[in-house]
Amino acid sequence: MEIRPDKKLITKSWLTLITISIVIMVFALLLLIIPALDSDIAFSQFTYYLWLIIIGVILLMWIITVPIMILWIKNLTYFIEDDKIVIKKGILTKIKQNIPFRMITDFMLERTLYDRWLGIGSIKIQTAGQTQNATGYEGKLSGLINWDELHETLRSDLTEARSSSKEIADLPKVNEGALENILIELKKISNILEKGE
Numbered sequence: 523m524e525i526r527p528d529k530k531l532i533t534k535s536w537l538t539l540i541t542i543s544i545v546i547m548v549f550a551l552l553l554l555i556i557p558a559l560d561s562d563i564a565f566s567q568f569t570y571y572l573w574l575i576i577i578g579v580i581l582l583m584w585i586i587t588v589p590i591m592i593l594w595i596k597n598l599t600y601f602i603e604d605d606k607i608v609i610k611k612g613i614l615t616k617i618k619q620n621i622p623f624r625m626i627t628d629f630m631l632e633r634t635l636y637d638r639w640l641g642i643g644s645i646k647i648q649t650a651g652q653t654q655n656a657t658g659y660e661g662k663l664s665g666l667i668n669w670d671e672l673h674e675t676l677r678s679d680l681t682e683a684r685s686s687s688k689e690i691a692d693l694p695k696v697n698e699g700a701l702e703n704i705l706i707e708l709k710k711i712s713n714i715l716e717k718g719e
Contacts, residue, residue, distance in 0.1 A: 525600040525672070527665025530640040534665070535591045537636050543580045550576040600663050602676070605683070607647060609661050621660050623683035625649045630659070631673050643669030645676065 550572055593613045601608040607626075609619040630646040637643055643666050646659040666672055 523602045525602065525663070525666070527595055527598050527600075528642055528667045530642045530667070531595050531665025532592060534634075534636045534640055534642065535595070539584060539587060539591075542583070546576060546580055595665070598664070602672075602679075607661065607663075607676075609663070619661055621647055621649065623680055625660075626680055626683075629673060629676050629680070631669060632662075633669070642667060643673075645669060645673055 553572055554569065590613065594611070597610070597612060597616075599610045601610070605624075606620050606622045609617075609621070611617050611619070626647055627650045628648045630648060632644045632646055633642075644662055644664040645666065647661040647663070649660040663672070
């Protein structure tokens, strides 16, 4: 089953950029206290350069971030297969991340403030000691509209994968030496039959 993130994920990214821009502007407003504390600094000149720098930083952030954000989300695709979850992502470097169900230990549903407001959610995939990133999760399925239904489906698939692997583990162990002896005897029988023809 192929799943693509909803367009609301782009809206969430826009809202995140707006929030960061507002925080930067609030920080700039707090910096306006400096000329009031030091009479040697001209308030109008300080204000002019401060806002020039802040607006430049915000514009630069938007110019760099927006195209990257849009391309990243456009190239994001998830595949739920019988035995694994595949996450395809990347802009210049394409990444295909395979997460086998046998390695998955749990799924965590995550809904931030913006997620709840937009009606989307994310599912984090946790594996048994295999992760290489600091979050502790191997992968993340972001921007999902039907997050709750998919979360339940993935949990049932995980339970099913665990029960089938348990059935395989419960099979009796085969003695390698006995198999080798059987193979030798079959070769002897084959040689005898070939000579007898």
